[in-house]
Amino acid sequence: MLRVLVGSLTWETAVMRDLRLLPKAHLHLHFTGSMRPSTVAELAAVYGIRLPEGVTSSQQWRLPATSRGWFRFQRLYDAARACVRGEADMRRVVREMVEDDAAEGSWRLEFQVDPTSYAPFVGGITPALEIVLDEAKIAARQWGVSVGVVVASSRMRHPLEARTLARLAARYAGDGDGEVMGFGLSNDERRGRTSEFEHAFRLARRAGLASVPHGGELLGADHVEVVVSQLAPNRLGHGVRAVEDRRVLDELVRSGIALEVNPASNVSLGVYNSDEDVPLASLIDAGATIALGADDPLLFKSRLVAQYESARMVHGLSDEQLAHLARSSFDASFAPPAVRERAVAEIDAWLARGA
Structure with missing residues (x-):
């Protein structure tokens, strides 16, 4: 505690530890959405693209x-x-993504990419993925961040494409830096039938990849149940609306399915009216394993540390609770055991230094 003297009055104020120094695992970040505003503006100027104000x-x-x-x-x-x-553009995005996360105290980064989006410029989905993986290995060494990659398919495209991507992801599966550790499903969860993507996820699991689909943000707890039953997730991208049905939430906790919670995304997309309405405390109280994420900081204007700052200032979490969230993020990750062990030890040291 600090004792502050102003005039004849004194009061005590809690020491607030630097959240950038708190080791974190960042598990929900999209390739395009990770870009720096300055980078996207520069590239837009190069290619003569007029960017919308948003x-x-x-x-x-x-x-x-x-x-x-x-x-x-x-x-x-x-x-x-x-x-x-x-x-060159793709490598720049990966390099800057890892650098920015390192500056915010991420010890582990697991980001999502759909290689079909960039395939036309580099000769196909295989070279597109290989470029991303190669640069992820280089950036991991340079910035000292453990980096895993999630290949993500889109609900907006045919389920057969998801199977193609699952097979591609399986070819590069591994637990080292710059290797594919998971398979995801993103975009508007109100589109497509979840059951039609089940085969793709089965292929991915057979290759040892984690199942990390989106669910439970734009649709409620009933869709969380559908995603759980049909895609067998290890983690859910978002999942916050499981809180609307305690039975569903309790089942997630019992099954050990972690939630990638992205408050800034929830508010920007109108799921909740304000940061205060995001049910972070309710999820914590229920015993859910939570990893805070930034989702698409380019568009939602909020990076990872800001999510922890919101947890502190808006939701009233103590530094002990924030440290618990950081530990949970490593529990939910697929980081190598050595990375987890070092991170947990440094989280404890972070708490001890400010006491």
């Missing part, structure tokens, strides 16, 4: 939680993605 503005925006709202979000995402048009 990409270039520094202000957080809020969209209605409707199909129309998602369409507006997707338009912004597609505009940013169109600025990545070759190997």
